[in-house]
Amino acid sequence: MSLTLLLEKYDVSTEEGLQKALNKIEKEEAEVDEALSNALSRACTLEGRLRTASQAYTKLGEVRNDAQVAANMVDKTAALAKDVSAKVRQLDLARSRVAECQRRVHDLIDLRVCSAGVETAIKAHDYETAAGHVARFLSMEPGSVAAARARGVADPRRDMDAAASTLRDHLVRKFEEASKREDDTAVERLFKLFPQIGRAEEGVDLYAKYLASQLESAVRRAGAVERSSEAGAFAAALTRALEAGAAHVERARLLLAAHAPAHTLLPRALAHLQPKVCAGARRICADMMSARRAGEAAPAGDARAVEPPLCELALAHERLQLYFAFLRKRPELTTNLTEAEKEKCLAEIEKIILECEITRVAQDVLSQYLTLERYFLEESVNKALKLSSAQSGATGSSLVDDVFYIARKVIRRGISTGSVDGACAVLNEAGAQLERCGAALRRRLAAPPPDPLPLPPPPPHDRPRAPPRDDAPRALYLALTNEAESGAEWAEALAEQAVREAEALWRGAGGAGGAAGAGQAGGRDKLRSCAAGLGAAAGAFRAARDLALAALRTALLPALTAWAHALVDPDTDDDELSEEAGALPAALDVLADAARAQLPASADALLAALLADLLARAEDALLRNHYDRRGGLCVERRVRRLATWAGGNAPGARERAGALAAAAALLALEKLAHVHEALPPAALPPARVRDVLARRTDFKLEDIKRLKL
Amino acid sequence: MEDYKFLFKVVLVGNAGVGKTCLVRRFTQGLFPPGQGATIGVDFMIKTVEVDGEKVKLQIWDTAGQERFRSITQSYYRSAHALILVYDISCQPTFDCLPDWLREIEEYANNKVLRILVGNKTDREDREIPRHIGEDFAQRHGMYFLETSAKEAENVERLFMEIAVDLMEQAKCKELPKYDGSLGPLNGKTTSVNDSSCCLRS
Ligand SMILES: Nc1nc2c(ncn2[C@@H]2O[C@H](COP(=O)(O)OP(=O)(O)O)[C@@H](O)[C@H]2O)c(=O)[nH]1
Ligand SMILES: [Mg+2]
Numbered sequence: 001m002s003l004t005l006l007l008e009k010y011d012v013s014t015e016e017g018l019q020k021a022l023n024k025i026e027k028e029e030a031e032v033d034e035a036l037s038n039a040l041s042r043a044c045t046l047e048g049r050l051r052t053a054s055q056a057y058t059k060l061g062e063v064r065n066d067a068q069v070a071a072n073m074v075d076k077t078a079a080l081a082k083d084v085s086a087k088v089r090q091l092d093l094a095r096s097r098v099a100e101c102q103r104r105v106h107d108l109i110d111l112r113v114c115s116a117g118v119e120t121a122i123k124a125h126d127y128e129t130a131a132g133h134v135a136r137f138l139s140m141e142p143g144s145v146a147a148a149r150a151r152g153v154a155d156p157r158r159d160m161d162a163a164a165s166t167l168r169d170h171l172v173r174k175f176e177e178a179s180k181r182e183d184d185t186a187v188e189r190l191f192k193l194f195p196q197i198g199r200a201e202e203g204v205d206l207y208a209k210y211l212a213s214q215l216e217s218a219v220r221r222a223g224a225v226e227r228s229s230e231a232g233a234f235a236a237a238l239t240r241a242l243e244a245g246a247a248h249v250e251r252a253r254l255l256l257a258a259h260a261p262a263h264t265l266l267p268r269a270l271a272h273l274q275p276k277v278c279a280g281a282r283r284i285c286a287d288m289m290s291a292r293r294a295g296e297a298a299p300a301g302d303a304r305a306v307e308p309p310l311c312e313l314a315l316a317h318e319r320l321q322l323y324f325a326f327l328r329k330r331p332e333l334t335t336n337l338t339e340a341e342k343e344k345c346l347a348e349i350e351k352i353i354l355e356c357e358i359t360r361v362a363q364d365v366l367s368q369y370l371t372l373e374r375y376f377l378e379e380s381v382n383k384a385l386k387l388s389s390a391q392s393g394a395t396g397s398s399l400v401d402d403v404f405y406i407a408r409k410v411i412r413r414g415i416s417t418g419s420v421d422g423a424c425a426v427l428n429e430a431g432a433q434l435e436r437c438g439a440a441l442r443r444r445l446a447a448p449p450p451d452p453l454p455l456p457p458p459p460p461h462d463r464p465r466a467p468p469r470d471d472a473p474r475a476l477y478l479a480l481t482n483e484a485e486s487g488a489e490w491a492e493a494l495a496e497q498a499v500r501e502a503e504a505l506w507r508g509a510g511g512a513g514g515a516a517g518a519g520q521a522g523g524r525d526k527l528r529s530c531a532a533g534l535g536a537a538a539g540a541f542r543a544a545r546d547l548a549l550a551a552l553r554t555a556l557l558p559a560l561t562a563w564a565h566a567l568v569d570p571d572t573d574d575d576e577l578s579e580e581a582g583a584l585p586a587a588l589d590v591l592a593d594a595a596r597a598q599l600p601a602s603a604d605a606l607l608a609a610l611l612a613d614l615l616a617r618a619e620d621a622l623l624r625n626h627y628d629r630r631g632g633l634c635v636e637r638r639v640r641r642l643a644t645w646a647g648g649n650a651p652g653a654r655e656r657a658g659a660l661a662a663a664a665a666l667l668a669l670e671k672l673a674h675v676h677e678a679l680p681p682a683a684l685p686p687a688r689v690r691d692v693l694a695r696r697t698d699f700k701l702e703d704i705k706r707l708k709l
Numbered sequence: 710m711e712d713y714k715f716l717f718k719v720v721l722v723g724n725a726g727v728g729k730t731c732l733v734r735r736f737t738q739g740l741f742p743p744g745q746g747a748t749i750g751v752d753f754m755i756k757t758v759e760v761d762g763e764k765v766k767l768q769i770w771d772t773a774g775q776e777r778f779r780s781i782t783q784s785y786y787r788s789a790h791a792l793i794l795v796y797d798i799s800c801q802p803t804f805d806c807l808p809d810w811l812r813e814i815e816e817y818a819n820n821k822v823l824r825i826l827v828g829n830k831t832d833r834e835d836r837e838i839p840r841h842i843g844e845d846f847a848q849r850h851g852m853y854f855l856e857t858s859a860k861e862a863e864n865v866e867r868l869f870m871e872i873a874v875d876l877m878e879q880a881k882c883k884e885l886p887k888y889d890g891s892l893g894p895l896n897g898k899t900t901s902v903n904d905s906s907c908c909l910r911s
Binding site: 360367370371420526533 | 752768778780781785787788
């Protein structure tokens, strides 16, 4: 605070004011002193820092000088290195030029040797040496030849070309001579010279033609069918012919594998060989198909007679597929091919397969097989149906056993054709026939015989039991119901089995896709979907079973209704009560024993349904009757016994039996007020409780209405 | 279990070269395949479509037209829910063969199968069969009729969608239990598979 301000603020005219001003001044003085000493102490630290900084500065200068020196040195080294590497490059160049010069010198020397040598070697019949010379010439750099010409030497190429072509003529002639002699060793030796003189393709053509002519006679020999009546004779001949074809293809492959470009040479050779295989296979298959036509093969509708031809046709088709698979595997086995070459090679082979005659032949064989298989299937199923309806008793073989035996056999045979389409078509046909059997069963199960299952009537037994009837229709009906049940299960099992067994289609053939017209995944889906079609057959059998069980329920309904009335009958004699309460469980035991013995698979479901029928009718009757307490007690006792029986024998109906037992407990109440003790919680809805209580003649309606439930 | 409510089998038949494979590819893959080979035997494609918010799986069987594949293709008729009979509007012989195809269908297919006549290749300038001729034929034989172009994607989607809608309506009518006596179904299951023209429920 300045003095002026001080003077303004404090009244210095008074001592008091002066004293105040003085105090103020003293206070400020003390503050200033403190600030000063603070500043002084800081000055000390600052000084220290300044000293350190100036030291660091000097050091930095030194570092900078060192760095400069280092940078200069690096620059110099780099310049030196550049110099050295340029020199090394020059050296390299010089060396490679020297090498080239040397090669040219060799070439020039060889060139002279070659053109002279070819002639001499040909004269000496030393074709290996001659071909070696030509190969050497072909491998020479064009530059060498040009250089030779530039030096005034007569153009050596003309001589060499002439010599090479003479050699080629000689080789072709020799090759043809060796072929005539069927001298395999000479043929193979001569073939190996063609790639050397730059004519690999011509060599392959010659060699493949040679093989083809050998193959032609091999196929003719192999395909001879002596006893055409013998089962499988044609398929055996076809197998031999295809094996001969495969052997020749493999011979060509082994020889060609060593010569570039092997991936085009192999299909080229195959193009010569395949027509011979086709001609042989087509002839055999044509004979087979005319000998094994349905008309000739199956006299007078005897389905079993067509089985040998069926097996033969399936086998023949499988052999054709196997042959294709064999061809498709060849590129993979040629290990010195690159992946791209293998692919190209396979594509070429695939094209040959697609366009060759036996692809068509295979389709025709499959078509005839399927036509005949359909005939076999239909006839066999017809026979099984006829047989089973002729049998009046449940003895002998069952319809379901028979038709599934047939279906399984046919599906296996379909898979054995090696064709996805064949297997699928057979699955479709088998599904159709099984569905037909299911429908036939359904028709036969539409009307059950009287008393299909025993259920003793309720007491009093005043009506004498009808004299025991012929048991046969009843047994047959129950047997057929069982068949329907197992038919459904078998159809599903058969579908699974077919899918499993059809895996062979993908394991064996290196891509059954070719014949299937779809990739492997597509083929699998297709087959799965056709196998799933057997589900429709399962449905037909299940419908037949359901119909039978419903018919059984209908047939038992009168007896069950009588029991339902007896169960809730209000006027019963007390004395007989204990015996009488056991009558229904005893009757049900008879029914259950019979059902379990004769309908083992459906018994539980059937008993539950029958009990449900009984309980529903008992509930209805109960709500129409009137009870006193004594009557109610009787009902309760009977129903409790029934509920116990249901608990042990028909778990499916337990809940419903419990509800009836709860209702019966209400009928047996001593007093209306006990209703809560008698009733397990939530056993019955309140409205139903009131309805039941209303059946007691001694309970007042207004009391019932007033109950809190 | 897959996520669909209905499964329908649709089978395409007709002479080789009328464009069955192209129709199927157009519908399932949305493309017009350049120069693929003739179909061998039977090909199989799947497409799931939605009708009224419900998933419908169409299993489409594309058959080879040639005679030598007949024994394979015939085996697919029976379980078909819909049969598409295709001819080429620019090729009279493919139309002339229709009665033969109908005989096949009569013999092997379910008589309640949904049948659709399709005149394909409407994009071509050289039409030989006027639209009304095809329409008349379809009407006389109780078939639906549609002209399509697989190349220009004309009516292809519509063809398959109408089939899906129609089959679904049929299927819904049949959802009632089979046995209609006074008693309910035995174990709560309703079986309608036996009814040959009905769909398989998933
Ligand atoms: N212009 C035209 N050509 C088509 C059409 N559909 C198919 N094609 C051609 O007809 C030929 C046979 O077709 P494809 O589908 O293989 O007939 P498919 O034998 O019935 O399956 C092919 O060359 C197709 O390109 C179309 O809608 N228009
Ligand atoms: Mg096609």
